[in-house]
Amino acid sequence: MIVLGIETSCDDTSLALYARDRGVLANLTASQLIHEEYGGVVPEIASRQHMRTLLSVYDALLARAGLEGDNLAGIGVSNGPGLVGSLLVGVGFAKSLALGLQKPVVGVHHIEAHVLSNELQGDALKTPCVALVVSGGHTSLYHVPRVGRYELAGGTRDDAAGEAFDKIAKLLGLGFPGGPAVQRAAETGDPRAIDFPRAMLGRHGFDFSFSGLKTAVRQYVDARPALTPRDVADVAASAQAAIVDVLVDRTVACARDRGVRHAYLAGGVAANRSLRAAMQAACDAAGISYHAPLLEYCTDNGAMVARTAEILISAGRDDRLSLDVFTRGAIVSWADSS
Ligand code: KG4
Ligand code: ZN
Numbered sequence: 385m386i387v388l389g390i391e392t393s394c395d396d397t398s399l400a401l402y403a404r405d406r407g408v409l410a411n412l413t414a415s416q417l418i419h420e421e422y423g424g425v426v427p428e429i430a431s432r433q434h435m436r437t438l439l440s441v442y443d444a445l446l447a448r449a450g451l452e453g454d455n456l457a458g459i460g461v462s463n464g465p466g467l468v469g470s471l472l473v474g475v476g477f478a479k480s481l482a483l484g485l486q487k488p489v490v491g492v493h494h495i496e497a498h499v500l501s502n503e504l505q506g507d508a509l510k511t512p513c514v515a516l517v518v519s520g521g522h523t524s525l526y527h528v529p530r531v532g533r534y535e536l537a538g539g540t541r542d543d544a545a546g547e548a549f550d551k552i553a554k555l556l557g558l559g560f561p562g563g564p565a566v567q568r569a570a571e572t573g574d575p576r577a578i579d580f581p582r583a584m585l586g587r588h589g590f591d592f593s594f595s596g597l598k599t600a601v602r603q604y605v606d607a608r609p610a611l612t613p614r615d616v617a618d619v620a621a622s623a624q625a626a627i628v629d630v631l632v633d634r635t636v637a638c639a640r641d642r643g644v645r646h647a648y649l650a651g652g653v654a655a656n657r658s659l660r661a662a663m664q665a666a667c668d669a670a671g672i673s674y675h676a677p678l679l680e681y682c683t684d685n686g687a688m689v690a691r692t693a694e695i696l697i698s699a700g701r702d703d704r705l706s707l708d709v710f711t712r713g714a715i716v717s718w719a720d721s722s
Contacts, residue, residue: 389692390438497691647673
């Protein structure tokens with residue numbers, strides 16, 4: 385059973401083909417570099433770009449896998465949360481394909497797809513677990529008793545972790561997207577050089593807050609006439625350490641609180657080397673098994689959508705033409721609690 389996954393919730397047009405017994409058959413992403421000029425994603429431009437590229441990415445994907453539309457068992461599409469214009473383009477495309485090919489179509493929650501990106505290397509999600517989804521748009525910590533059941537344990541009160549990386553990169557003149565740029569700059573810096581705030585650390589509950597860190601970085605930068613390359617490296621390393629410390633502390637505390645033995649990372653920020661290493665070390669020390677997706681499946685991709693859709697379609701779901709988009713909201717459980 386081959387399923388097509390369509391991801392257009394933000395600025396990546398990504399399509400993939402997935403089969404349970406064969407894994408990812410093909411995954412193609414057209415990234416919209418044009419947003420670099422603006423230092424962030426411009427929603428209107430993003431949706432127009434999706435419209436321009438979707439059909440050619442679809443054709444190229446099928447050609448790469450040597451397949452035709454008729455070979456598909458069904459179609460899955462991210463229908464939220466995300467940018468409304470971008471989502472509408474993907475969902476409209478998915479619905480017309482489903483109608484033309486007479487195949488089922490399902491809406492996939494983008495954050496659930498990130499969680500399930502951990503299955504793309506072949507192993508089923510080990511549940512019960514906690515899953516930290518950290519990206520440009522989301523920072524949320526879920527307790528997952530099993531696939532299909534999701535309990536939100538904590539979320540960000542202001543900026544998402546990826547947004548914090550992006551804003552800090554902008555303050556340091558490092559370009560967009562900021563995460564990889566901050567990681568690169570941090571490599572030669574001292575993570576203990578500046579003691580940036582670590583909000584919510586040790587607090588009750590599992591929420592996050594990154595706006596104080598962003599303000600502290602801005603004040604640090606504004607207080608100096610110019611930053612040397614050494615300063616930039618130290619600020620990047622120290623800010624990255626502050627973000628990583630909070631993410632790791634909250635995740636391990638949540639796993640302990642819920643009494644689970646597995647912790648998963650997901651989302652664009654899960655590609656961060658320092659976060660992966662720190663999470664691994666903290667989980668080892670706490671006797672928790674740590675898991676993270678392959679690097680290529682951390683940032684937005686069609687493969688995670690196809691994987692999730694395959695589960696939903698196998699369970700008999702077909703959203704047909706009633707499928708609609710939504711812009712915000714936590715993962716909705718679809719499996720019963722037994
Ligand atoms: O999951 P994603 O592709 O899109 C959203 O759903 O938001 O995540 C993109 C975010 C951006 O904020 C980007 O700066 C961040 O992930 N990111 C990173 C790294 N690679 C991407 N953040 C930190 N370190 C990285 N290596
Ligand atoms: Zn995402």
